Amino acid sequence: MSKWSQRLLCLALGAGLAFTAHAQNAAGLTPSPQQSHWQDLEFGVIVHFGTNTFLDREWGDGKADPKVFNPDKVDPVQWARASRAAGATYMVMVAKHHDGFALWPTGQSNYSVKSSPWMGGKGDLVKLASDAAAKEGLEFGIYLSPWDRHEPRYADSKAYDNYYVAQLGELVQNYGMLAEWWLDGAGSAGHVYDFKRYIEELRTYQPNAVVFADMALFEYGDARWVGQEDGHIRYENWNVIDRHGYERWRPVEVDTPLHKLHWFWHPNDEASLKSVPELMDIWESSVGRGGQLMLGIAPDNHGLLPQADVKRLEEFGKAVEARYGDAANLARKHAKTDENTERALDGNRDSFWSAPADARSATLEVDFGKPVTFDRTLAMEWLDEGQAVRRYAVEIWDGQAWKAVARAEAIGHKKIDTFAPVTAQKVRLHILSSAGVARIREFQVFDARH
Structure with a gap:
């Protein structure tokens, strides 16, 4: 070496x-x-x-x-x-x-x-x-x-x-x-x-x-x-x-x-x-x-x-x-959602959530059904047609508005974002800009304190 x-x-x-x-x-x-x-x-x-x-x-x-x-x-x-x-x-x-x-x-x-x-x-x-x-x-x-x-x-x-x-x-x-x-x-x-x-x-x-x-x-x-x-x-x-x-x-x-x-x-x-x-x-x-x-x-x-x-x-x-690991993924316990969103939460890397056709911004939202505490998220793009996401934010619903807890540019094959522990019932991946239609294979939520 x-x-x-x-x-x-x-x-x-x-x-x-x-x-x-x-x-x-x-x-x-x-x-x-x-x-x-x-x-x-x-x-x-x-x-x-x-x-x-x-x-x-x-x-x-x-x-x-x-x-x-x-x-x-x-x-x-x-x-x-x-x-x-x-x-x-x-x-x-x-x-x-x-x-x-x-x-x-x-x-x-x-x-x-x-x-x-x-x-x-x-x-x-x-x-x-x-x-x-x-x-x-x-x-x-x-x-x-x-x-x-x-x-x-x-x-x-x-x-x-x-x-x-x-x-x-x-x-x-x-x-x-x-x-x-x-x-x-x-x-x-x-x-x-x-x-x-x-x-x-x-x-x-x-x-x-x-x-x-x-x-x-x-x-x-x-x-x-x-x-x-x-x-x-x-x-x-x-x-x-x-x-x-x-x-x-x-x-x-x-x-x-x-x-x-x-x-x-x-x-x-x-x-x-x-x-x-x-x-x-x-x-x-x-x-x-x-x-x-x-x-x-x-x-x-x-x-x-x-x-x-x-x-x-x-x-x-x-x-x-x-x-x-799968057992630590808090997003597995999300409330029932639509079929498109489910594809990013199902643990199956062969399926993916897709932004609307021709959209250059979109949101992928997870509702836990109750307040949950977490300090990081993991996102994966479906890359067969290229790396699309150019700018994004991880946001939580604070009861009145969406609040960003992490911002970055590239997701690519896998991206972990960490932040101070937050408690929220809803979290979303907000695609702020993309070159082409964004497709997300996985969106996962974790609390590393446990």
Whole structure:
């Protein structure tokens, strides 16, 4: 995993390429079916494990002896189960980090698990992770670092492109259907990659994989990076982005590690584990602002997630469910209403409330039938025809007039608005301005104090 400035430096090198390996939705300003599915996943984990794990490093230099990789209790099912307990819906495996050490028995190099003592050189960690994800009901993704600090061919761009495409080909053909392909742009100052060729190879075998890439690879990627690794979206989140003369649907992914400031496991480091309140703040500032949360987890030198990490992931999942699960949704107990409004309150993401045809402002009202106290709302747009809402307010009826308790611009895939606790019998989502007809998949009401 990289610092953002280094990632930008590397991926900026690809910005001037002639784009022909297009992203999923090159035709316009609505999500592709693949992007829609990916956005509904909302929360994934990314697993960092390799020679760095055994050398107390974050970034390897490509000189580590493969023999240092020798975990004795590798259990990807444990990783997947702990991830699912946290609420994750998919798992991305770092198949090769910047040090170049491959966690599958690649046919392109001896710098891999086949040269390690682990499983007598017969192991395939990517296969174990893919199988574990499937067993635990998670979708699967792969990270393959373009920067390779070990491979001698890296000095020759064309030779290295052949090498990278060959490794990519092994991964996209042998580990099932992929939900996401992670292009990290760290390192590589001065190196030119044939990203067009990489993506063409990927699309050939994995047409449904969503490609995560920085904005410099705008024409190739399907999802964009938030710009830092602290887990927060600090701005109104619009899915349509304009870069290089193109406007495209590019939802944002927010990556952050479970431990503060590092992605790989380090010994005696339990104090760096993020607290449940910190993780909740991250969830609300990423998923709760329409983004995709990618949480980094790191097995130890035995190949297991530390028990403290497993416990924290479970606590995190329970905290999200307690605050935002179906049972906590006060809008479920609303008074009987019209069929259109009901579609935003029924818990079914395939149905939606729609503003009147040609209307650019409208209201979606919930009557609880009695006074109810709450301190936040959650809204989701139906995005198949684009992100329409441009300005809105959450308002309560105070007995005489409607009073705004929150105002914002973007809703998008999901938006949580928080405010001081209020007590009211009625609450409404007031669409003040929209580009096209606003459609709301869900409007939910919560009281986080309970």
